[in-house]
Amino acid sequence: MTTYLGLTLEEAAARGAKWTSAEIVQQPETLRQTAAGLAGDTEARNGFLAPLLANPDLRIILSGAGTSAFIGESLAPLLSLITDRCIEAVATTDIVAGPRICLRADQPTLMVSFGRSGNSPESVAAIDLADQLIDDVHHLVITCNADGMLARYAGRSERAFAIVLPDATHDRSFAMTSSFTAMLYAALAALGGAAHAPxxxxxxxxxxxxxxxxxxxxxxxxxxxxxxxxxxxxxxxxxxxxxxxxxxxxxxxxxxxxxxxxxxxxxxxxxxxxxxxxxxxxxxxxxxxxxxxxxxxxxxxxxxxxxxxxxxxxxxxxxxxxxxxxxxxxxxxxxxxxxxxxxxxxxxxxxxxxxxxLGKTPDNPNPAGIVNRVVQGVRIHAIA
Structure with missing residues (x-):
């Protein structure tokens, strides 16, 4: 009988943990799927990134909101060390609230945007602000949703490239699990190279x-x-x-x-x-x-x-x-x-x-909707 972290499928479903438990367990496979997808897209991705990375003055920003921001926080110090580059983690929530503090108009920038759904208001707004305020900016989108706003932006912009991860990484549960590790892996492989992502x-x-x-x-x-x-x-x-x-x-x-x-x-x-x-x-x-x-x-x-x-x-x-x-x-x-x-x-x-x-239901821990799988209630204000 198949179990998920010690729960049968029926037990997990009855306790509101069907998706969360399965998505934690599936990560070895989704990591392998992510690596396979990256290998198949190497030529196009390198064609976009290589000219940018050839610039020693390039600033690389790893950005997202919530868990997606923590991907950048996890990678930035270690990637900076192995690549000898200026790589910073800057949350989209910080960029949206203080764009002139976070963005530098005269420094060539590659903004790497992480998004499970790619529909968070801050993620979209951060890209818009970068396009407005930075003279030379390009975007690498890493997302689990081919139909999300981030992926669609990359599809129509000559200054952007999207790495769209396998659909299985687009977690159905509230909490990001396999989406976190898949996006983490994709950025590591794309920016650090395959040797650092075995x-x-x-x-x-x-x-x-x-x-x-x-x-x-x-x-x-x-x-x-x-x-x-x-x-x-x-x-x-x-x-x-x-x-x-x-x-x-x-x-x-x-x-x-x-x-x-x-x-x-x-x-x-x-x-x-x-x-x-x-x-x-x-x-x-x-x-x-x-x-x-x-x-x-x-x-x-x-x-x-x-x-x-x-x-x-x-x-x-x-x-x-x-x-x-x-x-x-x-x-x-x-x-x-x-x-x-x-x-x-x-x-x-x-x-x-x-x-x-504690008797909670991890797949949907807050049925009242105070927090949501894709954040709601964010009002984006225009910059002066």
């Missing part, structure tokens, strides 16, 4: 993580923690932020969640901890950053304030109980870019099982 390695690691640690996520849900903290540095700061959002979204705000960096956490946010708090710490492979993560892990263990401290790592941490470690096999020597994918899947599974333990 799909077999990444997809296999995600599959092992789902298979091995779904029971742990279910056990955490049974504990019904009241608060959660996700911690990560570098690219894992974006992953930590996305992990916290997944928990908030799927539990309809019933479980409070914050994110921070291992060093930043001591500067006040640590007061968030109590005896009903789960801490999830994403441990890098980079040895320098890893040392700081392990220092905080030791500190939290000594103090014993939190209910549970969980380390997500590629190598077992000596002296730490195995039950408090999520060890991602097969990526011990991989770059931190590859770790982004299985690490966020851990957070997705925790969010799902916490929601189910």
């Amino acid at each position: 799909v077999a390695l990444i997809a296999d690691a995600v599959a092992r993580t789902v298979g091995k640690y779904a029971p742990l996520a279910a056990d955490l849900g049974k504990a019904k923690f009241e608060r959660a903290v996700y911690l990560g540095c570098g690219g894992f700061t974006g992953i930590a932020r996305e992990g916290a959002l997944k928990l908030l979204e799927m539990t309809d705000g019933a479980t409070a969640a914050i994110h921070d960096t291992p060093l930043g956490f001591r500067h006040g946010p640590k007061t968030f901890l109590n005896g009903r708090t789960l801490v999830v710490l994403f441990v890098p492979n980079d040895p320098h950053a890893r040392a700081y993560a392990l220092d905080l892990l030791d500190e939290l263990s000594r103090e014993g304030t939190a209910q549970r401290v969980l380390a997500v790592t590629t190598r077992p941490i000596e002296g730490r109980p195995a039950a408090d470690q999520v060890v991602i096999d097969g990526l011990e020597l991989a770059s931190d870019l590859a770790l982004l994918f299985p690490y966020i899947v851990v957070a997705q599974m925790i969010g799902l099982w916490q929601a189910l333990a």
